[in-house]
Amino acid sequence: MQTLRIGSGAGYSGDRIEPALELAEKGEIQYLVFECLAERTIALAQQAKLKDPTKGYDPLLGDRMEAVLRTCRDKGIKIITNMGAANPMSGAAKIAEIAQSLGIDGLKIAAVTGDDVLESLRGADLPIIETGGPVSALVGVVSANAYLGAAPIVDALKNGADVVITGRAADPALFLAPLIYEFDWSMDDWERLGKGTVVGHLLECAGQITGGYFADPGIKDVSNLARLGFPIAEVRADGSAVITKVEGSGGKVTAQTCKEQLLYEIHDPGRYLTPDVVADFSSVSISEIGPDRVLIEGGGGRPRTDTLKVSVGYVEGYTGEGQISYAGPGAAARGRLALEIVRERLKLTGVRTSELRFDLIGVDAIHGSALSASNGEPYEVRVRVAGRTDSIKEATRIGNEVETLYTNGPAGGGGATKSVREIVAVASVLLPRSAASPQIHYLGA
Amino acid sequence: MKLRELAHSRTGDKGDISNISVIAYDPADYPLLEQYVTPERVKEHFAGIVHGKVVRYALPALGALNFVMERALGGGVTRSLALDAHGKCLSSALLALDIPELDGRRSAITAAETGRP
Numbered sequence: 219m220q221t222l223r224i225g226s227g228a229g230y231s232g233d234r235i236e237p238a239l240e241l242a243e244k245g246e247i248q249y250l251v252f253e254c255l256a257e258r259t260i261a262l263a264q265q266a267k268l269k270d271p272t273k274g275y276d277p278l279l280g281d282r283m284e285a286v287l288r289t290c291r292d293k294g295i296k297i298i299t300n301m302g303a304a305n306p307m308s309g310a311a312k313i314a315e316i317a318q319s320l321g322i323d324g325l326k327i328a329a330v331t332g333d334d335v336l337e338s339l340r341g342a343d344l345p346i347i348e349t350g351g352p353v354s355a356l357v358g359v360v361s362a363n364a365y366l367g368a369a370p371i372v373d374a375l376k377n378g379a380d381v382v383i384t385g386r387a388a389d390p391a392l393f394l395a396p397l398i399y400e401f402d403w404s405m406d407d408w409e410r411l412g413k414g415t416v417v418g419h420l421l422e423c424a425g426q427i428t429g430g431y432f433a434d435p436g437i438k439d440v441s442n443l444a445r446l447g448f449p450i451a452e453v454r455a456d457g458s459a460v461i462t463k464v465e466g467s468g469g470k471v472t473a474q475t476c477k478e479q480l481l482y483e484i485h486d487p488g489r490y491l492t493p494d495v496v497a498d499f500s501s502v503s504i505s506e507i508g509p510d511r512v513l514i515e516g517g518g519g520r521p522r523t524d525t526l527k528v529s530v531g532y533v534e535g536y537t538g539e540g541q542i543s544y545a546g547p548g549a550a551a552r553g554r555l556a557l558e559i560v561r562e563r564l565k566l567t568g569v570r571t572s573e574l575r576f577d578l579i580g581v582d583a584i585h586g587s588a589l590s591a592s593n594g595e596p597y598e599v600r601v602r603v604a605g606r607t608d609s610i611k612e613a614t615r616i617g618n619e620v621e622t623l624y625t626n627g628p629a630g631g632g633g634a635t636k637s638v639r640e641i642v643a644v645a646s647v648l649l650p651r652s653a654a655s656p657q658i659h660y661l662g663a
Numbered sequence: 664m665k666l667r668e669l670a671h672s673r674t675g676d677k678g679d680i681s682n683i684s685v686i687a688y689d690p691a692d693y694p695l696l697e698q699y700v701t702p703e704r705v706k707e708h709f710a711g712i713v714h715g716k717v718v719r720y721a722l723p724a725l726g727a728l729n730f731v732m733e734r735a736l737g738g739g740v741t742r743s744l745a746l747d748a749h750g751k752c753l754s755s756a757l758l759a760l761d762i763p764e765l766d767g768r769r770s771a772i773t774a775a776e777t778g779r780p
Binding site for chain 1 (some may be wrong): 667671672673675676677678679680682684686688708709710711712720722724725727729731739740741742744745746747752753756759
């Protein structure tokens with residue numbers, strides 16, 4: 219095989235669906251990968267699974283598979299996804315059910331499990347990376363999932379899987395696995411694993427490399443974002459790749475879009491840690507070789523570490539929030555008065571919070587007053603009060619105190635909204651590799 | 664002039680850590696970024712937002728810098744009370760950083776408008 223064409227069909231759980239179908243139909247790809255798990259997603263999925271043991275996979279799994287499965291089957295495109303979230307087995311069963319309803323026979327589906335390490339973690343005295351405190355001190359833990367590497371996905375492909383669905387796996391590993399399998403890379407060829415990780419990282423956020431999260435009118439213009447095309451990597455056996463997209467789709471692939479995505483949340487570019495390799499992004503070179511065609515070369519890697527990162531999800535109380543708008547002359551002054559009233563009311567009525575925040579949206583809500591200095595008076599502002607509490611009851615009182623501004627606050631307050639949500643926070647620990655044992659289960663359709 | 668005239672930028676996040684890239688439009692401007700977009704200036708620019716240390720990684724071959732800022736996201740994306748819990752808007756705020764005007768150097772934007780590649 220000269221080059222392998224891999225398409226990226228989703229950059230997060232709620233992403234657009236039709237760009238993936240466009241890739242399947244017109245992208246001439248051999249693999250379609252859907253990366254749908256953010257840090258917290260799996261903890262929320264675990265809560266869904268506790269309520270209904272047949273759930274806990276990605277809520278859009280069904281919609282995505284219904285959109286692409288027929289085309290992928292007809293064209294021999296293999297699908298790899300982490301949409302199994304907290305329940306890859308039920309996710310696989312859902313895919314089999316959809317295949318059946320579409321009249322697809324002989325589809326081999328592999329579910330990768332073993333990322334759930336909640337049991338191994340119980341009683342373990344591992345330090346939390348973010349705070350240094352012991353993980354055993356966390357209260358309200360709902361999930362603990364290790365980032366698995368490419369190996370179990372490679373095994374599933376070797377065994378003829380057409381669709382591989384995982385829970386928590388390192389995002390780039392979903393893309394690295396087909397490269398290892400198709401090019402027969404060794405699992406200790408650190409140089410190539412590093413290069414493949416660069417490719418995976420560039421693709422994993424889908425539209426973020428084809429012009430999404432990039433446009434700034436007048437400076438960085440991007441056309442047709444409503445029809446943004448998702449990326450394709452044409453990867454060679456040496457690990458170099460061309461990033462491109464379907465001709466005629468919206469967006470653009472340029473050295474600039476590729477540079478922004480290469481550095482996206484990687485921290486130290488010389489030492490990007492994944493379960494498969496310590497990748498080096500610092501030596502990557504990026505060059506435009508044609509319209510919407512960017513060549514990625516260089517990059518490398520060093521031996522992987524002995525530990526796996528584990529995301530621990532835990533319930534940490536509630537957030538209560540209320541908002542209300544003011545407009546016209548004097549809007550900002552009425553908004554500030556509203557904030558002062560709510561601040562005093564929360565004190566007077568004894569609402570118990572561990573943290574409170576008072577924002578004037580349209581003035582200084584995002585970055586505070588120091589960075590927000592502006593000459594003009596805004597036409598409209600939106601008051602926002604948010605607080606952290608131990609109970610739903612206390613959280614509810616925050617939004618209520620904003621809502622009562624209707625009849626008790628400054629003139630002309632409108633459009634009040636209030637909300638309460640449970641906070642599912644995430645902490646990270648490092649677990650010895652031996653504590654996680656990946657398994658593969660096969661289903662036929 | 665503002666940094667926005669020389670460079671583009673993207674923010675990412677992990678836990679309570681924000682990662683901001685600063686990439687020169689014209690690689691010839693990279694030394695200016697290196698000189699004026701120091702970790703100390705970035706930390707000062709984000710006083711009140713970033714409570715931890717700011718580390719800068721240099722990528723001269725890409726004409727880019729990468730900033731890693733600790734304790735920058737209100738305790739972490741998953742628990743922050745902020746409207747922009749991910750800190751996605753921080754890149755735009757960083758592009759408001761002042762860069763001294765230098766004789767004979769047109770900004771990358773002006774160059775782009777006049778058709779220089």
